[in-house]
Amino acid sequence: MDAMEFFRQSAGQWRSQRTTHHLAFRRAENGDSSIFVEALEKTDPRVVEICTMHAVDPATAIGGAYVSWQGSMDWDREAEGHSGTTVFALVPDDASGRSGQLLRERGYAEIVPVIGRFELDDNNNLNLITDYETMSAVEQFWFMGPNLRLRASTVTRFGGLSTAAFCAEIRQTEAVAADEPLHVDQLYSSLGW
Numbered sequence: 531m532d533a534m535e536f537f538r539q540s541a542g543q544w545r546s547q548r549t550t551h552h553l554a555f556r557r558a559e560n561g562d563s564s565i566f567v568e569a570l571e572k573t574d575p576r577v578v579e580i581c582t583m584h585a586v587d588p589a590t591a592i593g594g595a596y597v598s599w600q601g602s603m604d605w606d607r608e609a610e611g612h613s614g615t616t617v618f619a620l621v622p623d624d625a626s627g628r629s630g631q632l633l634r635e636r637g638y639a640e641i642v643p644v645i646g647r648f649e650l651d652d653n654n655n656l657n658l659i660t661d662y663e664t665m666s667a668v669e670q671f672w673f674m675g676p677n678l679r680l681r682a683s684t685v686t687r688f689g690g691l692s693t694a695a696f697c698a699e700i701r702q703t704e705a706v707a708a709d710e711p712l713h714v715d716q717l718y719s720s721l722g723w
Contacts, residue, residue, distance in 0.1 A: 532627030533620050533648050534593045536656045536671070537569045540679065543702040546601070550695040563601020565699065570594045570617070580619040584633045584645055592627050594619040620648060632658055664688065677701035 544565040551558050570577050572593045581588040598615040622630035632648040646660030646667075655672040669683040681697040 531650065531654045532592070533622070533630070533650055533656060534569070534627060536650065536654070537567070537593065537595045537618075537620075539673065539676070540567045540595070540671070541569045542567060544679065544699040545702055546599075546681075546697050546699040548601075548695055548697040550693055552693055553691055561601055563599050564702075565597065565599045565601075568596040570596055570619075576617045577619045580617050580633050580635055580643075581621070583635070583643060584619075586619075586621055586631070586633060590621050591619045591633075592622055594633075632660070634660070665692075677703065 544567065546563045546565050548561045548563065549558055550561070570593055572588070572591045574594070576596060577591050577594045578588040580594065581591050595618045596615070597618070598613075600613040617635040619633040620627070620630060621633060622628070624630075628650040630648060632646040634644050634646060642662070644660055644662060646658055649657045649659070651657060653672070655670055658667075658669040658671075660667045665685055665687040667683060667685045669681060671679060671681050673679050677700060679699040679701075681695075681699060683693075683695045684691060685693045
């Protein structure tokens with residue numbers, strides 16, 4: 531598997547339930563969101579544009595992804611929500627496509643264009659590592675089944691761990707409506723149990 535295959539497996543509509551631990555406050559916050567992922571081929575104009583934005587030759591990219599999300603967290607104020615879109619482009623280190631540069635239109639921890647790293651580990655988990663001016667973020671994604679993807683992330687600010695988050699993401703199918711609460715049996719079903 532290469533990183534583009536991971537993005538292809540991630541394509542679709544997902545329902546995400548998230549717990550974020552704010553370590554400085556010793557408190558946890560829950561939230562949920564709807565996430566849409568579209569795998570992009572290397573010739574897609576959005577991949578070419580993000581490469582050009584970062585002064586990287588578009589011919590070196592193997593593809594990328596378009597991601598949009600809409601969500602909310604427990605501590606949100608009224609009418610406050612979490613929504614946005616971003617584009618990724620993958621520029622591999624070698625022909626295996628398992629590691630390389632991750633060109634981002636919008637970062638995970640800061641809303642600025644940034645270049646990070648992607649790596650697939652020995653278990654085909656996708657790791658995204660991004661260093662910003664004042665912080666760094668590490669995200670790991672892995673599949674428990676074709677319709678259940680898990681995600682863990684940490685954000686380190688000024689040399690200290692600030693937040694850690696864990697998400698369970700279920701691919702939306704006809705059997706799981708986007709506006710219904712998730713139940714344990716839906717998790718089992720997404721695993722094929």
